[in-house]
Structures are given as structure tokens and as C-alpha cells.
Amino acid sequence: MLECRDRLSGEEKQALADLPWRVRRYERGEEIVGEGSRPSQSCLLLEGYAARSGYLSNGRRQLTAVHIAGDFVDLHGLLLKVMDHSVVALTSCSVAFVDHGAVRDLTERMPHLGRMLFMTVAIDAAVQRNRIVGLGRRNPVSHLAHFACELFRRLQVVGLVDGNSFSFPVTQSELADLLGLSIVHTNRTMQELRATGPISWRDGIVTIEDWDRLVAVAEFTETYLNLFREPR
């Protein structure tokens, strides 16, 4: 995942692999990191989908980010100390944890690798900026299309796309919390996107039927994903 942004040396890869990881599984809906907690470990998503979630007093929630296999989900904790949101499993997940101390040492010993790690935080921020634009100024169809484009490209990088399809088994209720819509309107938005052709989305399998059209509807420009190799 890092490797598509800049070349890593053998040593760097080894150092990452040598960190004292501990792996744990989570079931769909389980909380991986809780709001208000003070994590002493960072976590890397190995398999499945997870999301960052913010809650309001009226019980509403908004998902602020979706994470896929290979994402360093909680580097923030290393710098931010107290979680201001929680991370939940959207599907069953496998998650690897390392102590903050070990990560901090690593970034000090290998500054380039450290930059690459912090780069993932910056990319997450860029993704979030795009979500802000989507929520604020895109119509729901375009917003959903944009999300599909983004997910498709990110999954491609980690080899989780099969032809034009990928698996994204979340409910429309969760999608609604992601898009900031009601469930009913999310359903109608999806129907419109299916009816007009660019995408099909059934039983948790998303198939891109017409990429160019989807990109056009979404006004998708992938610069912000930083999917290019470059010295950093």
C-alpha cells in the first residue's frame, strides 16, 4: 500500500514486518477503538472494512471515513492521544496492533519510513476533504458515484478488485450514515445510479459497468489519492 506511493527499501520493509504485531479479529459492528479512549497501540487493518464514526446526542451518527485492508487505521493515536471518534468494524475484520513506542522508535530510526507513515495520515485528510466537498456541494448521486470511484481505485491498489467488481458488503443504513442521507433516500440514490447504467450494486457486490460514465457523474479526479510513486 505504501509501495504505490514511493519505493521502500528492503530494510524498511523488513523493519515494518519486524514490528511486534499482535493480530485480533473483530465481528461486524464491533468497536475496534472507542471514542474517548487513550490507545497505547496503533492498528493496521489486514482484512475487511472498518469505518470512523462520530455520534450525536440524538443517536444519529456520521461515518467520516472508510478503511480497507492495508490501511494504517490508527496512527492518529500516536500523535493525538485521546480518540475523538471511534473506529468500528463494518464487516468482520482482522486487525494488527503495535505499541506506539515501537512505531515511534521506528520513525526515529528510519525517517523516510516515518514520513511514509505520516503521509498516510495526510492522505486520509485529503480523502476527508473530498468527502466534505461531496457532502456540501455534490448531489447525492454524484456523491455516491464519487465514493464508488474512490473505493474502486483504492481497492485496486491492494488487489481487491476482481475485474470490474469488488465486494463491499455493507447495509444501506451504513451507506446512509456515510453519505449523510436518510436510508430511504440512499436507496433511491442507489437505484438511480443503477438505472442510469454506470454501476450495479447487489448483494454486497459492486460492479462498475461504465467507468468513464461513473467518473463523469462523480467528477472524480484521483490526484488526491496520491497513487503515484515519487520520492517523499
Added chain:
Amino acid sequence: MLECRDRLSGEEKQALADLPWRVRRYERGEEIVGEGSRPSQSCLLLEGYAARSGYLSNGRRQLTAVHIAGDFVDLHGLLLKVMDHSVVALTSCSVAFVDHGAVRDLTERMPHLGRMLFMTVAIDAAVQRNRIVGLGRRNPVSHLAHFACELFRRLQVVGLVDGNSFSFPVTQSELADLLGLSIVHTNRTMQELRATGPISWRDGIVTIEDWDRLVAVAEFTETYLNLFREPR
């Protein structure tokens, strides 16, 4: 600004000050960093307000973040290479620039200081997550109130609050682009907030009349701003 999050040593402060800064002024509306550009310098806002802005083809725009004096506006460029959005001056600003190389060297020489810099990127991300929640799940009044709370606390930290008032001379049109609303509805939202008491907002001066009520309306919890000193 960094200092309210963790103590900096004299050396660290000196090293920051010794960077080869170059200062430039920008007038209201000017672009400080352009979308698509490849900045070779990072910039620090010394004075005034700036915003990150995303544009859509229909001419709509969405402001994704507001920056105040003391903010390291463009550390991203150091890690992300190509700007996926632009940074514009909301008021006349004074901005200090340093070469990426100098910053990179500094982060390698002084890892703790480096972490503090990257921490600001992580905090920006946390602020953006809160904006996502606001756009997706808060009503406009609560969203605006939340924004006012956030701005108030951030300005306090850098000494730009005078009693219960601060200066924020932006037009309602800009506020609309920030909140993802139309100008008309932004106006009505502001009126409601003024009419119900917690805030007054006139001629670019915002006065908090009733902080507790404002916080309640906004459901504001300041954890995410990380305004506490802690070893990082």
C-alpha cells in the same frame, strides 16, 4: 501554537525560528497555493484568515478548512507533492514560506519536533472529521454554532480573542461555502443564532453572548482540538 500541545525545548524553538523563512502578503481573495501545483515550499500563516477550497465544474465551491494565524497551512505539500485543492486568502494575510528540504531536514534532525509538525496535520484531519459530522448530521444552526465554538477556542490559544469577541471578517457568501448552504439560508441561520441569544455577529465581529448555551446548541466537545499539553 505547538506549545499548547506539548512543551518545546529552547533548541527546538530556535531551530524553527532559524529556518530560512520568506514572508509574503496576500490580499483577500488571492490564491496562496493553487490546485494542481507542486509546491516546493511549506507555508505558515502569520496573520489573517485563509481557507482550503475545492471546486466543482458547475462553479460551486466548498471550503474544507479555515486556517488562522499560527497554522502550518501547507505541510501536506511536503508529503503529498501535488495539491488536490487550493488555499485562498479569506482576508488579507501574511504568510511565511520555507523550502520543503529545510523542513524535511529539521524533522530528521529533531524527531520530536517533526512529530509535533505532523501532529498539526493530524489535528487538521480531526477538525475535518468534525466538519463532516456537521455537514452530514447536524442542522445548520448547530453546525454554525459548532464552527463558532471551534474558531473561538482556536483563536483563544493564539491570543486573538478579546474578551468574548473576535474578528472574523468574511462575507456570508464565504460562510455559505464553508457550511455547504446557500447564501440565503446561511443568512437565516445566522439570524436564528442571533435571535435566540448565544451569539452576536455583526460587521465581522463575533461576540459570544452565552458560551454554555452555544456549546449546548453545537454539542461541542473540544477533545478533537487537542488543546492539552502532553508528551507526544
Added chain:
DNA sequence: CGCTAGGTTGAGGTACGTCAAGCTAAGTGG
């Protein structure tokens, strides 16, 4: 004196949300 940028107001349209119901498929217990 007229022009412009920005704030404000009213009227009417529309894109959403809410409520309520029906449908299907999977799971559970008899």
C-alpha cells in the same frame, strides 16, 4: 450622484426526510 458589494426579505419550488407499509431471504423453533 450613481455604482457596487454585501446583507436582508418574501414567495414559490424541490429535494430531501419521515412515516408507514409490504416484500424477500435467512434463521429459528416446533
Added chain:
DNA sequence: CCACTTAGCTTGACGTACCTCAACCTAGCG
């Protein structure tokens, strides 16, 4: 095997929050 439940998807009817359009007002400013 069939009832029964439950989670998730879908649809229709209806209300409302927000947008759009259009005007008017005010305070600079040439």
C-alpha cells in the same frame, strides 16, 4: 415440513427544510 421472526430492501404518500429567484436596503466609494 411449516409457522414465525428478523434484518434488510423497496415503495408510496406526505411534510418540511432548504434552494432559487427576485427584489429591496444599506454603506462605502468613485
